[in-house]
Amino acid sequence: MALPSIKCQSCSINQLCLPVMLAESEVEHLDSIIQRKKPLNKNEMLFRSGEEFQAIYAVRSGCIKSYTISESGEEQITGFHLAGEIIGLDAISSGKHPSMAKALETSMVCTIPYHKLEMLSGEIPGLRQQLVRVMSREIHDDQELMLLLNKKSADERLAAFLVNLSSRFGKRGLSRTCFNLVMTRGDIANYLGLAVETVSRLFTKLQQNGLITIKDKEVTITDFNQLNVLAGSKCHH
Amino acid sequence: MALPSIKCQSCSINQLCLPVMLAESEVEHLDSIIQRKKPLNKNEMLFRSGEEFQAIYAVRSGCIKSYTISESGEEQITGFHLAGEIIGLDAISSGKHPSMAKALETSMVCTIPYHKLEMLSGEIPGLRQQLVRVMSREIHDDQELMLLLNKKSADERLAAFLVNLSSRFGKRGLSRTCFNLVMTRGDIANYLGLAVETVSRLFTKLQQNGLITIKDKEVTITDFNQLNVLAGSKCHH
DNA sequence: CGATAGCTTGAGTCTTATCAACGTATGTGG
DNA sequence: CCACATACGTTGATAAGACTCAAGCTATCG
Numbered sequence: 427m428a429l430p431s432i433k434c435q436s437c438s439i440n441q442l443c444l445p446v447m448l449a450e451s452e453v454e455h456l457d458s459i460i461q462r463k464k465p466l467n468k469n470e471m472l473f474r475s476g477e478e479f480q481a482i483y484a485v486r487s488g489c490i491k492s493y494t495i496s497e498s499g500e501e502q503i504t505g506f507h508l509a510g511e512i513i514g515l516d517a518i519s520s521g522k523h524p525s526m527a528k529a530l531e532t533s534m535v536c537t538i539p540y541h542k543l544e545m546l547s548g549e550i551p552g553l554r555q556q557l558v559r560v561m562s563r564e565i566h567d568d569q570e571l572m573l574l575l576n577k578k579s580a581d582e583r584l585a586a587f588l589v590n591l592s593s594r595f596g597k598r599g600l601s602r603t604c605f606n607l608v609m610t611r612g613d614i615a616n617y618l619g620l621a622v623e624t625v626s627r628l629f630t631k632l633q634q635n636g637l638i639t640i641k642d643k644e645v646t647i648t649d650f651n652q653l654n655v656l657a658g659s660k661c662h663h
Numbered sequence: 664m665a666l667p668s669i670k671c672q673s674c675s676i677n678q679l680c681l682p683v684m685l686a687e688s689e690v691e692h693l694d695s696i697i698q699r700k701k702p703l704n705k706n707e708m709l710f711r712s713g714e715e716f717q718a719i720y721a722v723r724s725g726c727i728k729s730y731t732i733s734e735s736g737e738e739q740i741t742g743f744h745l746a747g748e749i750i751g752l753d754a755i756s757s758g759k760h761p762s763m764a765k766a767l768e769t770s771m772v773c774t775i776p777y778h779k780l781e782m783l784s785g786e787i788p789g790l791r792q793q794l795v796r797v798m799s800r801e802i803h804d805d806q807e808l809m810l811l812l813n814k815k816s817a818d819e820r821l822a823a824f825l826v827n828l829s830s831r832f833g834k835r836g837l838s839r840t841c842f843n844l845v846m847t848r849g850d851i852a853n854y855l856g857l858a859v860e861t862v863s864r865l866f867t868k869l870q871q872n873g874l875i876t877i878k879d880k881e882v883t884i885t886d887f888n889q890l891n892v893l894a895g896s897k898c899h900h
Numbered sequence: 901c902g903a904t905a906g907c908t909t910g911a912g913t914c915t916t917a918t919c920a921a922c923g924t925a926t927g928t929g930g
Numbered sequence: 931c932c933a934c935a936t937a938c939g940t941t942g943a944t945a946a947g948a949c950t951c952a953a954g955c956t957a958t959c960g
Binding site: 494496497498500502504515516517518519520524525544547548551554555557558559560561562563564565566568569570571572573575576577616618619658 | 731733734735737739741752753754755756757761762781784785788791792794795796797798799800801802803805806807808809810812813814853855856895
Binding site: 816817857858860864879 | 947948949950951957
């Protein structure tokens, strides 16, 4: 029944996750409230909007997309979550999940019952602090994304997206220059507020300009500098 | 020196702010760490990006805009904050303010030194919970804004903006149908990712269609239903 | 009183969406 | 195992929404 699952103490990404700055005994305590279920298959839902909020989730491996559905039925992807990232924080305030989360590939997820986490964070200052740091970081990241969506052109958005992914893969010990896009072109387009066709065209354009090589889902960044420049600056003059 | 300032206990908007769900004695405790400085004048800065993070701020009256400046120097407004709202939460994770905040009109602000708040939240579970709820709410709101910016046309954005403002004024006991736009057209445009000219044209269009009346900075919503429909739905077929 | 910031309106342009067609891969049921 | 359906991706042609540029108007302030 219970798998001999990895513990927080030995989890390779614990420094990207909740246990940051905790003492050994505190991590053990945290670990004891965490549930680890069987892997989510591709396209399996982690939670749906409207469901009662019970737990937040930490991605252990794979990739989870979170998204909302507007009243008019359009999907808006709000994030692609890699190992170490926390999902479900938007549900704390209302007690119901406003968004949904779905696995983009086979993924392992740690379930952290919120009422237990809440109680534990009363006993462990470092845990309380880290939770707040994680939330603060998400607020900050969302604001950067707003800037991206509001002020940048289509190619700048895609470049920034690739640079961001690259950096996040790098932090996880994977290659910064060559990685797999787990999400579809449609997902990327949706996330960046573009049409699929535009994303497709931009990939070919970036490739023609020698910034990247792309073969199906595998991207290789061949000119990191130029890609960074494109991602960061607006030179419309 | 110290003004005979309003205390949290008697603050009219304490139920929109941090003291939610706290016992009388707990509110007193919270109040004791809060600093109330003299009002900010219009265009005065509350903090600048790059500054060391020392405190979060609660708006007591007036309106504060928060914004970031991209590497290429463009301003991106991330929010207009009314009474009861908390500013500076994006700085917790890094210890430096990534954004700036400036008063749009004469405004009163409560300064809440973060290290004191942090310690106090170790003693008062309800305070810890409320802080997390406030942050969760901000994450949720930012995600809604992303949807707005990504998926909606210019008129839908402006309509949604007005509906949102209306609701927030209503919660503060002010009229939902008639209020003042404290921000300039330029600020609105920036926030919504549009050009000033577009916002100006849309205001006149909304007025011609009988949804609103606008005289300088004063908006009157004359057809709430239609404005709501426009804000919520996408009917491009 | 002039200067400046904010707002409005018009004309023209450009980026990106939309529509359409086609190619490719994957999986399913007969 | 093949035929078919479906999802995903690419490319081209066209159209539209929003931006840019330009001009003029109003209000505020020193």
